[in-house]
Amino acid sequence: MLIGPLFRMSEKKGTSFEAKRFTEILAAMIPTTFTGLSVCIMFAANQFNMGAEGGIMLGAFVSAMAAIYLPLPAGLHPVVAVLLGGLAVGIVMLIPAVLKAKLNVSEMVCSLMLNYIIMYVIKFMMNTYLADKSKGQIMSYPFRETSVIAPIVNNKIFSGSKLTWGFVIAIIAVILCGLFMYRSRWGYAIRMIGINQDFSKYSGMNVAGTIILSQVVGGFLAGAGGGIEMLGRYNAFSWSALPGYGWTGITIAILAGNNPYMVPLAAFFMAYLSKGCDLMATYAKVPAQLISIVQGVIFLFFAADQFLSGYKQKLVVQSAQEEIARENAMKAQEG
16 A cells, blocks of 8 residues: 555556656665664664764765775775765764763753754865865765765666665664664663663663763764765765755654664655655645654654653552552551
8 A cells, every 4th residue: 555656557657657766765765774773773872862964964975085085996995985984973973972971961962063063064175175166066076986886776667766785785784783782782781771871870881881882883874874875876975964864864763663673664654755745746736844744743742752751650650659558558457
């Protein structure tokens, strides 16, 4: 029912146009899957780091520079460029992570401010040093052909498809993140600290180190996603503003319940919704802002759940206390 409309038979258009739309949805999942995984790991540790938005832009920028200025062979070039993008963001995420772990500075405020610092530093570098002055807009020099991430399919049906091998890498990243969170002691520590930080501290866990680890790993994923998106979809760096993938990643993490294995489903839902809104805006005159309204409603329900969680806990404690009081009263009467 969900993807059926993408493959409708049509005498005029045939099936190729609809199949191409489906590949466009899968391609749109690539960056948001990485930002969704990034936010999942950080939120699982109860670290409300919003740096995935700036992180994916910084990862794309660093990978783009590596694609332009590093002369490497074809098989190795995109791997090195993406890893450099991920490492750059992981290092930058040390700033809110260390401030939170050592000085208890709000990681939410710090990471939000960091997003705009990253954006304006990149704009300064592009405007001043790195732009190709022969172009009519602010953009970098073209990438080397050896750095490009190739499309998965390239035939008449999917001609011009933006679905690259980055999609396969994203699925592999989902599996690895799931194993990391549910089959490793580091993932266990992250989840336990997210559930009860005080208990984790008194049980001997390295709370400060785990907080830093969660944010650095999350930053690496966001940066790698930006590099894969840049080298797979573009031939030069031209981003002049935050792309929005990080904010969508927060919505995806909320929908997935901070479960990495559920991120692809949530990412597909958001990509399908975004594509559907674009088509409705074109053919049915439905406002394109509908996707923003849906995201806002999701955030509203998430905020309501967090707001009511404390009240729910008080009710549980009160109920338990009343039950203990009744048992004590019954024992007193029997005695």
